[in-house]
Amino acid sequence: MVIYDLICDANHAFEGWFKGADDFTQQLEQGMVSCPVCDSQAITKKLAAPKISRGAASPQAHIAAGGGSAEAFSKLQDMLGRVHDFIEKNFEDVGNRFAEEALSIHRGEREEGNIRGIVSQDELEELAEEGVSAMRLPPKPINKKKLN
Ligand SMILES: [Zn+2]
Structure with missing residues (x-):
């Protein structure tokens, strides 16, 4: 059996x-x-949860996979989807000008607003040093329902 x-x-x-x-x-x-x-x-x-080896030199991304509870995983996907919908509706996309724009807002050189975009690790550290509130976003989930 x-x-x-x-x-x-x-x-x-x-x-x-x-x-x-x-x-x-x-x-x-x-x-x-x-x-x-x-x-x-x-x-x-159902596939077993992937085994992730530790001790790699580069920092590891936090990652979740649906190996344990399919229900929890699909809930997480839903939540991340909603987070991204919210960001897309409420935050202006400034692409790779994010660091520049965020500093301008912080220094009062441009009008205030919520922005989203892309930064390098260096830029993120620079922003933190300047006291800019920025947070890393979780990756957008792949939505199978929308793909089909
Ligand atoms: Zn079913």
């Missing part, structure tokens, strides 16, 4: 019990495996 962590195309995670790997493949091919939540037959084996 083997137990697989399975996931449907709507991100519902569940366990499936099979006699063996062949049994699982066979049942899947015959459409006998379906999601207990939405009845979808687009089922795949």
Whole structure:
């Protein structure tokens, strides 16, 4: 008897019990495996969480992957999506002029406003030294629903 962590195309995670790997493949091919939540037959084996080796020289990005709870991961994607929607609507995109523009606002040389853009690590440190409030944003999630 083997137990697989399975996931449907709507991100519902569940366990499936099979006699063996062949049994699982066979049942899947015959459409006998379906999601207990939405009845979808687009089922795949959930991948184990990736192992990340430590001790690399460069700083590591914080990263989240849907290895444990599919529900939590899709919630996180939703939240990040909303954060990015909010930023796109409320912050002016100044691209790679961000550091320049942020300093101008900080020094009162241009009108105040919320801006977003791109900075290098050096520029970010320079901004911090000048006392500019800037924060790094989490990456935009890849939205499968919008892609399809
Ligand atoms: Zn489902």
